[in-house]
Amino acid sequence: MGKIVAANWKMNLKRQGARELAAALARDGRQAWLFPAAVHLVEVAEAIKGGKLQLGAQDVSPDRDGAFTGDLSAEMLADAGASLVLAGHSERRQGHGESSGLIARKLKRALQGGLSPLLCVGETRAEREMGHAAAIVGQQLSVLSELSPTQRTQVAAVAYEPVWAIGTGLNATAKQADEMHREVKSKLKSLGMEKTPVLYGGSVKADNCAELLACPNVDGLLVGGASLTYESLAAIDDAARK
Ligand code: 13P
DSSP: OOEEEEEOOTTOOHHEEEEEEEEHHHHOOOOOOOEOGGGHHHHHHHTTTSOOOOEESSOSSSSSSOOOTTTHHHHHHHHOOOOOOEEEOHHHHSOOOOOHHHHHHHHHHHTTTTTTEEEEEEHHHHHHHTTEEEEEEEEHGGGGGOOOHHHTTOOOEEOOOOOOTTSSOOOOOOHHHHHHHHHHHHHHTTTTTTTOEEEEESSOTTTTTTHHSSSSSSOEESSSSSSSSSSHHHHHHHHHHH
C-alpha cells in the first residue's frame, strides 16, 4: 500500500521537462499525485495516460465561468486532465491575500466542477513561537465545516505545511509533524472526515523523508523543491512504498 506522495511543481519546469519527468514516473508504474503548472496539465495528462499517477492543478477559480480574466475554472482544469486541486497553499494565502472565505469558495467550486481538493494549512514561525500553531491550524481547518457532509468526504487530503518549513530547508521534526497531525486528525474526526489522509509538507527531501513517513499520523508527503528531479522524487516515493 504505502503512503501518498504528492509533488507540487509550483512555477517550475517547462513543457518538455514536465512531460519527461511525468513520463519517467509513469514508466515505473508509480502512484504519486502530480501538480504541474496549469499550462502543462494537458501535456502531463498525455504522458501519464493509462498509469496510476494522478494529476492536479495548483489553483482554481472560485467562480464557474464568465468575465474573470486570467482565472481557470474547475471544469477547465478537469477537462485538461486534472482530478485534484490544491487550495489554501500558504504561497497563495500570503502572496495573493487569499482569505478563508475565498478558500471555502474555491473548495466548493472545485467539488462542484469535478475536482477533489487538497486543503493546505500551516502556521508561520511567529505563530508557532507564540504557541498559537494549533489554534491557527484549527481555524484554517474550519473552512471544511462550510462543506456538506458528502462534500467533506470528497476532499482528497489535508496537507499540514508549516510556513516556516516551506522552501527553507528547515523541515518540521517528526515529533512536531506527528503532534500537529494528531490535532488535525482530531478536528477532521469532529467533521466526519476521519478517513481523510493528512500529508506533511515543508522541506521534505530524500534524506529526511523516512523519519516523517515513519510517523503514525503522517499519511503522506507534499513535496515542493525535491519533487523537481526524477532521482529525488523517485527516492521519496520509494521510501513511501516501504
Ligand atoms: P518545499 O518542499 O520546497 O519546502 O515546498 C513544500 C510545499 O510548499 C509543497 O506544497
